[in-house]
């Protein structure tokens with residue numbers, strides 16, 4: 271575990287060159303999913319609990335924000351600008367971090383990417399938490415451009431004499447990926463404590479920097495671990511291109527040679543569209559709840575686990591191999607999808623244990 275540059279200590283040393291604001295005070299939990307593993311018939315299944323990061327209901331973006339917002343501080347920003355769809359976990363985590371930092375937060379809220387207009391979707395879950403954390407919301411029509419409206423918002427604030435710092439959609443950038451590589455140091459040490467090195471890390475992939483961070487982190491600290499991103503955007507080519515871009519940028523920042531063949535984005539588990547759960551998503555959320563008391567969501571982590579279950583059923587791993595599922599958070603969105611909760615109430619009793 272210790273020693274040269276191709277080790278966990280090597281990754282930690284490279285990450286130590288970057289500033290952080292200190293949103294994470296301890297490694298997130300790493301647990302065996304005994305009952306899900308038994309239900310599925312192996313391999314050995316572990317979960318990395320990024321949903322337990324202790325700010326604003328947790329989630330994977332906080333790990334990226336720890337590094338990204340340090341840049342905002344160094345640039346002496348007085349307002350944080352970001353954006354996302356109505357039920358974006360990303361912007362909720364930006365709002366939470368900004369609140370803890372004592373900075374104003376303005377969010378461009380995209381309407382129309384997800385074709386829903388029920389009051390539950392518009393007002394519950396992340397939409398409510400954004401307001402609770404004091405963010406100012408600016409409704410914007412979705413036009414497919416994830417970042418232009420954020421920069422427009424920042425320009426307007428600049429005209430008012432403010433010093434905005436733009437956190438990109440999904441907190442995805444080279445620096446965001448560097449921040450997420452820190453998850454690999456924890457996974458490597460926690461797996462080592464349990465006496466193994468993971469055969470694969472599986473998670474859901476959207477704006478790309480989570481997977482990019484896992485790729486560059488494992489390239490240094492867990493060279494024999496596959497990183498498998500489950501596309502939840504129904505845009506696997508776009509996801510793959512973004513993962514590669516951020517992984518290249520993060521590699522340069524960490525002084526690492528990027529190997530293109532480490533990018534593995536798996537299609538076919540996103541359901542019909544972004545934000546629309548399919549039957550396998552509902553089943554995965556139900557299984558995780560009933561067997562492991564994990565709260566997954568209909569947009570991200572539920573689809574990620576649905577993808578993992580499918581890969582297991584296709585025989586991708588033997589019973590003695592170790593697979594880590596990254597629970598990237600997202601539970602607040604569950605409270606915004608009333609129809610999903612109704613479907614879950616129906617399927618719950620049908621899951622055999």
Ligand SMILES: Cc1ncc(COP(=O)(O)O)c(C=O)c1O
Pocket residue numbers: 329330358359360440442474475476477478479480481570571598599600
């Ligand atoms: C709960 C959750 N999981 C996974 C992801 C995907 O991470 P990334 O956008 O870095 O690919 C997101 C992104 O919004 C998310 O909110």
